[in-house]
Amino acid sequence: MAAMTLRKILYGATFVGVIPAFLILWAIRAEPNITLPAYGGSALGIAFALGGIAIMLAAMLELWRFGGGLPMNAFPPPKFVQRGTFQWFAHPIYTGFAMAVYGVSMAAHSPAGLWLVTPVTVLGCAALVLGYEHPDMVRRFGRTLQILPADDDKRPSNLDRVHYYICAALPWVALYEFTVQMHLPGASFGFGFEDRLPIWSWTALVYQSIYAVAAAAPWYVRTRRDLRRLIVSLWFSEVVIFLLYWVLPSSAPRRPIAAHGWMVPALRFERDTYPPVAAFPSFHVLWAVFLARAIRPRWLGFAFGAAISVTCITTGQHYILDVAVSLLISPVFLFPERVWEFLRKLAERIANSWREWRVGPVRIISHGAYAGLAAFIHLGIAMSAAGPERAPQLLATAFAGLAGAAVWAQWVEGSSGLRRPFGFYGGLIAVALSCLLFDDRWILLGAHCLGAPWLQAIGRLRCLANGCCHGRPAPAKVGIAVVAQRSRVTRLAGLGGVPIHPTQLYSILGNTAIGALLLRVWAWNGRLSIVCGVYLIGNGLARFVEEAYRGEPQTRAFGGLRMYQWLAVLSVVTGSSPRPPWEWISRRAIVDLRGWRSPAPRANPRRSGRT
Numbered sequence: 001m002a003a004m005t006l007r008k009i010l011y012g013a014t015f016v017g018v019i020p021a022f023l024i025l026w027a028i029r030a031e032p033n034i035t036l037p038a039y040g041g042s043a044l045g046i047a048f049a050l051g052g053i054a055i056m057l058a059a060m061l062e063l064w065r066f067g068g069g070l071p072m073n074a075f076p077p078p079k080f081v082q083r084g085t086f087q088w089f090a091h092p093i094y095t096g097f098a099m100a101v102y103g104v105s106m107a108a109h110s111p112a113g114l115w116l117v118t119p120v121t122v123l124g125c126a127a128l129v130l131g132y133e134h135p136d137m138v139r140r141f142g143r144t145l146q147i148l149p150a151d152d153d154k155r156p157s158n159l160d161r162v163h164y165y166i167c168a169a170l171p172w173v174a175l176y177e178f179t180v181q182m183h184l185p186g187a188s189f190g191f192g193f194e195d196r197l198p199i200w201s202w203t204a205l206v207y208q209s210i211y212a213v214a215a216a217a218p219w220y221v222r223t224r225r226d227l228r229r230l231i232v233s234l235w236f237s238e239v240v241i242f243l244l245y246w247v248l249p250s251s252a253p254r255r256p257i258a259a260h261g262w263m264v265p266a267l268r269f270e271r272d273t274y275p276p277v278a279a280f281p282s283f284h285v286l287w288a289v290f291l292a293r294a295i296r297p298r299w300l301g302f303a304f305g306a307a308i309s310v311t312c313i314t315t316g317q318h319y320i321l322d323v324a325v326s327l328l329i330s331p332v333f334l335f336p337e338r339v340w341e342f343l344r345k346l347a348e349r350i351a352n353s354w355r356e357w358r359v360g361p362v363r364i365i366s367h368g369a370y371a372g373l374a375a376f377i378h379l380g381i382a383m384s385a386a387g388p389e390r391a392p393q394l395l396a397t398a399f400a401g402l403a404g405a406a407v408w409a410q411w412v413e414g415s416s417g418l419r420r421p422f423g424f425y426g427g428l429i430a431v432a433l434s435c436l437l438f439d440d441r442w443i444l445l446g447a448h449c450l451g452a453p454w455l456q457a458i459g460r461l462r463c464l465a466n467g468c469c470h471g472r473p474a475p476a477k478v479g480i481a482v483v484a485q486r487s488r489v490t491r492l493a494g495l496g497g498v499p500i501h502p503t504q505l506y507s508i509l510g511n512t513a514i515g516a517l518l519l520r521v522w523a524w525n526g527r528l529s530i531v532c533g534v535y536l537i538g539n540g541l542a543r544f545v546e547e548a549y550r551g552e553p554q555t556r557a558f559g560g561l562r563m564y565q566w567l568a569v570l571s572v573v574t575g576s577s578p579r580p581p582w583e584w585i586s587r588r589a590i591v592d593l594r595g596w597r598s599p600a601p602r603a604n605p606r607r608s609g610r611t
Contacts, residue, residue, distance in 0.1 A: 011074055023101060023117050026576055030112040033527050038109040039181045045107030052099025059085045059092035073133055074560060080141045088162060090145040091133070094125035119178075120576060123541050131545040131565065148231060149224035156227045161218035168231040169214065175242045179278050186249030189280045190319035199257050200314045204267040207311035210284065213291050213304070221294045229334075233290045237333040241283055247516045250280035255316040267315060282318045285309050285326035286333065293334060347505045348480035350464045354487060367465035370458060378448075378455035385522065386440075386447035393444055397434040401448075404430020424456065425567050446528035449535035453515030456539075460504040460511075467491075471501025472551030480505075493553060501549040510542035536575025544568040 060071040062084040069077025071093055085092040101121045105113025137144045147167055149160040221227045254276050257264055288308035295301030309327065312318040332339055355366035375398075382394050408426020435444040463469040467488030471479070479499030482489040490496030514535065521531055547555075547564045556563050 008070065008072065008075055011072055012070070015072075022576075023121065027105065027108075027110050027113040027117045030116055031110065033530055034111040034115055036111055036115045036182060038106075038111045038114055040106035040114075042107045042109075045103045045105070048103030049100045049107060050103070052096040052101075052103060055085055055089070055092050055096030055099065057096075059089075059096065062086060073128070073136070076136065076140070080137075080143070082145060086145060087159060088166060090147045090167075091125070091129055094129065098122045098125055120537055120572075123537075124572065127541040127544045131548040132561070135548050149228045151225050151228055153223045153225060156218055156221060156224050160224055160227055164218040164227060164231060168234045172234060172238055175238055176278065176283075179242060179245050180274055182246075182249075182277075183275065184246075184249035184277060186251040186277055186279070188251055188253060188319065189321040190252065191321075194313075194319055195253075195255060197255070197313070197316075199255055199267075199316045201257060201261040201264045201267055203311040203314040204263040204270075206307050207284075207315045207317065208266065208270065210287055210291070210308055214287055217291055217294060222296060226294045230290055230294055232336060233333045236336040236339075237283070237286055237290075240333075241281065241286070242278075243513060243516065244281075245278045247520045248280075249277065250322075252276045252279035252318050252322060257316075270317075276317075279318055280322045281326040281329060282312055282322040283326075284312055284318065285323050286330060289327070289330040289334065343505060344478070344480060344502060347464060347502045348482075350461060351467070351480055351482045351487065351489070351502075351504075352484045353465050354484045356486070367462045370462035370465070374455045374458035374462070377458060378451035381451035381454060382447040385450050386443050390440060390443065390447075393438050393440065394447065397431050397438075397444055397448065400434035401427040401431035404428075425564070428452075442528040442532075446522075446531040449532050450515075450518050450522055452535060453511040453518065453539070457508045457511035457515065460507045463507075464502075464504045467493075468552070469504055469507070470495070470551060471503040471549050474499050474501040474549070493551065495551070500551060503546050503550045506546050506549065507542070510546065511539075514538040514542065533575040533577075536571045538575075540568040540571030540575065543571070 063069060063071045063077050063081055066083060067077030067079045067081040069075065069079075071077075089095045098118070098121055101113070102118045105118050110117075134144055147163055149156055149163070217230060218227055221230065254271055257267065285305075285308065288305045292301035292305035295304060309323050312323050313320060353366060357364045379394065379398060382398075383391055386394055402422075405422035405424065405427030407430075408423030411426075431448050432445065435441045435448070438444055460469070465487075467482060467484070467486075467490070470482070470489045470493065473479070473495065476499045478501065480502045481497050481499050482495070483497050484490065485496075487496075489500065517538065518531060518535055521534055544565050547562050547568065550562070550564075558566065561569075
């Protein structure tokens, strides 16, 4: 009993004291490396912080009162709680904590807090929910808190309507404000003649009507199914489109307004409030398409969507291509289940594609091509970033990573029995340590981090065909069925023909997003230490979630988490550390790494400390 009490005290102290202190220290030490400006005001920041703390305290009290336990996911309450703040927010403690971090960062005018600590906090809370709490609640209670409206033909309830605002509309507002505050210079996708088109100021009434229509959406949709589709489409589009805005910034320079109509002040207000960024594709048009599907009669919805699309051009807010591409890709977000079904079937086909040929004593396996392609792409990206003059060092560190991955597979996985020739974390550690042997360690580390997500994403195709890194049983609409006799899924796990989570596909999607963001950070002339940190954080968060749905029987678990989830946590901590751990490991350091500084520029600044 005393030991259990001590564990609870230590666990609670970690989340109440250690983690907040670490986030504050991280923000302070990372401040010199963040060039984006702080925004907001002290009063607004204090309001966010106090609101978040209030939500947290209310939820903790409700867990104690109605759940019969402490707000600790390692020692969860025995009863399912779905009242109070838990009926409005699926995870109010994490929501409140993220609000508090955001508010404190804004009140302190901390760029590092706003642009680094707060986003990582939000993603970390999401990873903890998806990678631990959601599977745990399903296992213990057979259900989780309901966020989406039910998939039926009943009228939406008031609670369903509130969920629309909290879970779909407000995240869009937050992401848009986050993107706008970056002030990213972007490319324009307009034709030359468009800058000479007149502006019809009166059409701003139609253009701006979308705000009222979007706000009223949960009140005029006919069924909960319609509201559910609207929320899902918004979620999917928010993830994809805002990532595109960050990776490929765009703008639509505003044409001057020559008219003096009664709607000119409203149009000028919108122009003065928001800069002409995040233009391609037009989210204004996507909103119109999503809302048009919910409007009845259908002809009215079609007319509304068409009118909004036209006024995006007549008000000078968007170019023609911004609108056209949005209309072209809108079916992807209108029917996300079809997109997933396509990806699922493609993954299932690859998972059942094992082929092999023998040429004398040599055996050629089809999925070996994926490993070769992954290595080629990785080295190509790394050499392009570091420069051809560092090719020998890159090759040496790459071979060290290959050897480390092989050793890890033998030591941890026992590859001779499991047919897993490489282990990711062994390669990661070996590359990091081997880079320390060279003077240009930061450049080599940053270049490898740029290529690593693509190496892993393409390499996961081999994992699909081989059957390694496979998932645990899943619903048929989610999972893939593997029947190939040479796959590890059938030979070792005994899950042949059983739908399992396509965890390799999850990894491909996550690494693709991480790889794109890293290329953007590199293009921003970001410091190499930030590139390495972002990679370690992103990879750790994605792996934590992925590992929760993997089903390999040989992976050991400790303290309620699988071994690789603990390593993923270590990856996040290392990436967010105020001082890199290899600073004290390396005895050959030739640069001052304090404050996460990169080496001094040499002959070519694009190939040295700042890239």
